[in-house]
Amino acid sequence: MSQHFSAVTVIVRQYDEALAFYVGKLGFSKIEDTPVGDKRWVTVSPPGSQTRLLLAQAATPQQSAAIGNQAGGRVFLFLNTDNFWRDHAAYVAAGVIFREAPRHESYGTVAVFEDLYGNLWDLIEAKT
Numbered sequence: 001m002s003q004h005f006s007a008v009t010v011i012v013r014q015y016d017e018a019l020a021f022y023v024g025k026l027g028f029s030k031i032e033d034t035p036v037g038d039k040r041w042v043t044v045s046p047p048g049s050q051t052r053l054l055l056a057q058a059a060t061p062q063q064s065a066a067i068g069n070q071a072g073g074r075v076f077l078f079l080n081t082d083n084f085w086r087d088h089a090a091y092v093a094a095g096v097i098f099r100e101a102p103r104h105e106s107y108g109t110v111a112v113f114e115d116l117y118g119n120l121w122d123l124i125e126a127k128t
Helices: 015-025 063-067 084-093
Strands: 007-012 029-036 038-047 052-057 077-079 104-105 109-116 119-126
Touching: 007 015, 007 063, 015 029, 015 038, 015 052, 084 109, 084 119
Parallel strands: 007 052, 077 119
Antiparallel strands: 029 038, 038 052, 104 109, 109 119
16 A cells, blocks of 8 residues: 655745745745636745645635644644755845744754744754
């Protein structure tokens, strides 16, 4: 049996501002942007990844309340990289907010950053 995640939903305020952040600041690729009724099916992906983020525009007050707090204040997503310092420098230059200085852990180099809504992410380069 083989399974994998194809997409993870991130609730966003507005499609185009989310695309500007994930594509413009994080360097993700826009994979799909297809109208579906009064909504859009918008997916992005980091370079080399098979898993996509589905950018889902909030449509109800309950969904709007979850924007920026999808993991209840914990780190929500873990972005692995093959070059921590390259990506950290690029993100800082693009205005991405890091919540802490980079640190070395037993598993690799890591720092917590936030997306445009405040969801927390780990940028990680695993030890080889």
